[in-house]
Amino acid sequence: MNFPYFCAPGAAFAGVVFIVSVAHAQGEPPTPTTPTPTPATSSSDERDIQAALAADAAKSDQPASTATPASSGPTAPSSGVQSLNPDISVIADFAAAAFSNDTHLETGAHDPQHNGFNLQALELSFAAAVDPYLRFDSHISLELSGIDVEEAYGTTLGLPFRLQARLGQFLNRFGRLNASHPHTWNFSDQPFALGRVFGAEGNKGLGGELSWLTPLPWYVELVGSTMMADGDETSRSFLGDTQRTVHGPKDLEYLAAAKQFFPLSDDWSLAWGMSGAFGPNPSGPGNRSAIYGSDVYLKYRPITSQSPLVVSLTSEWYYRRRQVPADIIQDVSSYTELFLRFAERWATAVRYEHGTAPFGVDGKVTDPLDPEWTRARQRVALALTHYPSEFSRFRLQVSRDMPGWRAASWAGFLTAELAIGAHGAHVF
Numbered sequence: 001m002n003f004p005y006f007c008a009p010g011a012a013f014a015g016v017v018f019i020v021s022v023a024h025a026q027g028e029p030p031t032p033t034t035p036t037p038t039p040a041t042s043s044s045d046e047r048d049i050q051a052a053l054a055a056d057a058a059k060s061d062q063p064a065s066t067a068t069p070a071s072s073g074p075t076a077p078s079s080g081v082q083s084l085n086p087d088i089s090v091i092a093d094f095a096a097a098a099f100s101n102d103t104h105l106e107t108g109a110h111d112p113q114h115n116g117f118n119l120q121a122l123e124l125s126f127a128a129a130v131d132p133y134l135r136f137d138s139h140i141s142l143e144l145s146g147i148d149v150e151e152a153y154g155t156t157l158g159l160p161f162r163l164q165a166r167l168g169q170f171l172n173r174f175g176r177l178n179a180s181h182p183h184t185w186n187f188s189d190q191p192f193a194l195g196r197v198f199g200a201e202g203n204k205g206l207g208g209e210l211s212w213l214t215p216l217p218w219y220v221e222l223v224g225s226t227m228m229a230d231g232d233e234t235s236r237s238f239l240g241d242t243q244r245t246v247h248g249p250k251d252l253e254y255l256a257a258a259k260q261f262f263p264l265s266d267d268w269s270l271a272w273g274m275s276g277a278f279g280p281n282p283s284g285p286g287n288r289s290a291i292y293g294s295d296v297y298l299k300y301r302p303i304t305s306q307s308p309l310v311v312s313l314t315s316e317w318y319y320r321r322r323q324v325p326a327d328i329i330q331d332v333s334s335y336t337e338l339f340l341r342f343a344e345r346w347a348t349a350v351r352y353e354h355g356t357a358p359f360g361v362d363g364k365v366t367d368p369l370d371p372e373w374t375r376a377r378q379r380v381a382l383a384l385t386h387y388p389s390e391f392s393r394f395r396l397q398v399s400r401d402m403p404g405w406r407a408a409s410w411a412g413f414l415t416a417e418l419a420i421g422a423h424g425a426h427v428f
Helices: 013-027 043-060 192-197
Strands: 087-099 116-133 134-143 146-156 163-171 203-215 219-228 252-261 268-280 288-300 310-323 328-344 345-356 379-388 392-404 407-423
Touching: 134 203, 192 328, 192 345, 203 252
Parallel strands: none
Antiparallel strands: 087 116, 087 407, 116 134, 134 146, 146 163, 163 203, 203 219, 219 252, 252 268, 268 288, 288 310, 310 328, 328 345, 345 379, 379 392, 392 407
């Protein structure tokens, strides 16, 4: 379970109230300019009104009440007036990029890919409560080369025993960054660790997920999911785009994760997670891959005093091992980000990334996925971000990439993000 804060608070509720008020106004005659005294209502009139309300409620299967109950949250269906239209948002990310080396090593599908202007992402999102039991969310990526279904899944709203389930196409909850979208990132490109281990799109696929919020004294959520192990989204560690098909449970990818949250004080909070993903790889019959990860998120945001200051530290570590004929290929990758919002509309961040050379049981090996990756790689990035409002963002980013097997290179990005519509919640 995530801890959301809302990018457009009250937008959906305000929209519903606006629609209801307009419809009500169109169905009544204009109000006279001269005030008319309201006649007193007798007890018999009140009884007639209550009887009429009860009859109308019986026809519409709604309780006879003069007040509409308030919604308990963005994912809870309202028991009063509810719009049949979903919340819709469109988010566009553009970038002007400059690389000192044309053969750069960006690993993300939404990263700037060439000198000049880039369309990083154009995301069209729909979200709504289907009924009191299910919610549906979808995120469609519109690209210059075509359309990609980023996510399309249903989420349960009322399972017992603190359980929640998802079903469909989704980014699984390995670590922190994998389940997020580019408009929530502190940088204009994703850490190369994510692309190295999971691929350009992160780890996603068709499958199902079950999570359980434990009754422990502190927040602990246990997550388990399974999904297809083939396709481009799994090509870096699992089956990938191969001809192998699913013949049984062993041909699927499985994930297990634990999410913990500690409110250290009114101003400080800590989230810590552990994850593991397991599935077959295409190197040979019976060969499998395993990825283990740990993530830490420490945040300082003073709520005891009026201040725009926000400081956060994010770090993720990935250890991967893949069975191949006659050996086991292993590697370790990580990134650490320090984010500082020092003014209401200004923030800066610095990121350090590291990836070891692949190694086997007896020492260094050649990775068929990255045959040139023979030594450790490091990258440092610095970003400055301006927020004209919560619906737009401009960022200047500079990074220096230092792969051990070739000369270091520079990259500079100037990115712009524009968002319209009923924006959903961000991950805490």
